[in-house]
Amino acid sequence: MLPFIRSDLTQLNAYKPHPGSDTAAAVPTQLDRLDTNESPYDLPTELKQKLAWTYQEVIETNRYPDGGHQALKNAIAEYVNESAGATPSLFTADHISVGNGSDELIRSVLIATCLRGEGSILVANPTFSMYGIIAKTLGINVVEVTRNPANFEIDLTAAQTAIEETHNPPIRVVFVVHPNSPTANPLTTNELAWLRNLSENILVVIDEAYFEFSQTTLVNELAQRPNWIILRTFSKAFRLAAMRVGYCIAHPEAIAILEKVRLPYNLPSFTLAAALVGLQNRQILLESIPQALNERSKLITALSQNPALQVMESAANFIFVRLKPEITQSQNISLKHLHQHLRNQGTLIREISGGLRITIGTPEENARTLNRIGEYFSH
DSSP: OOTTSOGGGGGOOOOOSOGGGOOOTTSOSSOEEOSSOOOSSOOOHHHHHHHHHHHHHTOOTTSOOOTTOHHHHHHHHHHHHHHTTOOTTSSOGGGEEEESHHHHHHHHHHHHHTTTTTOEEEEEESSOTHHHHHHHHTTOOEEEEEBOTTTOOBOHHHHHHHHHHOBTTBEEEEEEESSOTTTOOOOOHHHHHHHHTSOTTSEEEEEOTTHHHHOOOOGGGGGGOTTEEEEEESSSTTSOGGGOOEEEEEOHHHHHHHHHHSOTTOSOHHHHHHHHHHHHTHHHHTTHHHHHHHHHHHHHHHHHTSTTEEEOOOSSSEEEEEEOHHHHHHHTOOHHHHHHHHHHHTEEOEEETTEEEEEOOOHHHHHHHHHHHHHHHHO
16 A cells, blocks of 8 residues: 555445456457446437537637536526426526536535535445445545345435434435436335435435436426435436536535536536537437337346346336346356356346346347347256
């Protein structure tokens, strides 16, 4: 350990962005990448051409990008109002902050709330790992509670007890995903009631990364809840994972604080242009959503017919699958072996939290996934 490095960092592991795609001789060069919940579809050619023209004719690479993101914030506010069925003036640019992916916004939230030993965060595992990872890199205490293993609902009794008994430092931020990752279940009525009843001294961060697939949002509650922040991303439905654009919606006072702690010029000019083009052409890009939902339904139906698999319902662009313990013991099969079999055949999925998270791909990719899973159980 280098003598000038914080001692607690030795206990942390770096996030592994593509855990299924490590190079190995047995893995085919042509891969179905179903391990990171991206869209299986690239931008349409005409939009790529428009962006190429923008890069060549509009963007000056010797100049800094728009550090205030005003044009993008205005466009996001318009989309938020439209997607929530709200009046066009309900949310404005003052309600929006933009980050280099949602990860940067998570980091800004933590810097603004919990540094210097002023706060802890609460997460319910399994959930998106970056909340805990980013908090720990900042030296922030992470309080973890569990979920019901049958349906992945948050253990609300444990969560409430943690809030009441954590004092040094107290819990300042609660993170939830709606629907959750990696398990794809939306927040329940009881979970929402608990969040609504939390003290206004606690910030509630609701991550709606998969909103376009769930079509369920809590944006309309923000006007009455100044202690709520909603996160969203362009990496999923908008097909812009390579551009790294996330945004949050919150009370203008909260946004003003996040603007204080974010890095200047945090989004490159080309990234800003891509996000604007995506929003301007959202009807085209979001046309793939119904097909994704149909493919999701087909996958769930087909996999549920396998007696060895327990397939969870999904409100996202992925599904979560577990092996039934009684079947695995009697047939000498394992999650690790199934994951490796799919990897060897060219299907990358995520082994996580005692199950497999399978992103919804193209119809062809999904058909290959089903065939390869079938092959494994027929051996």
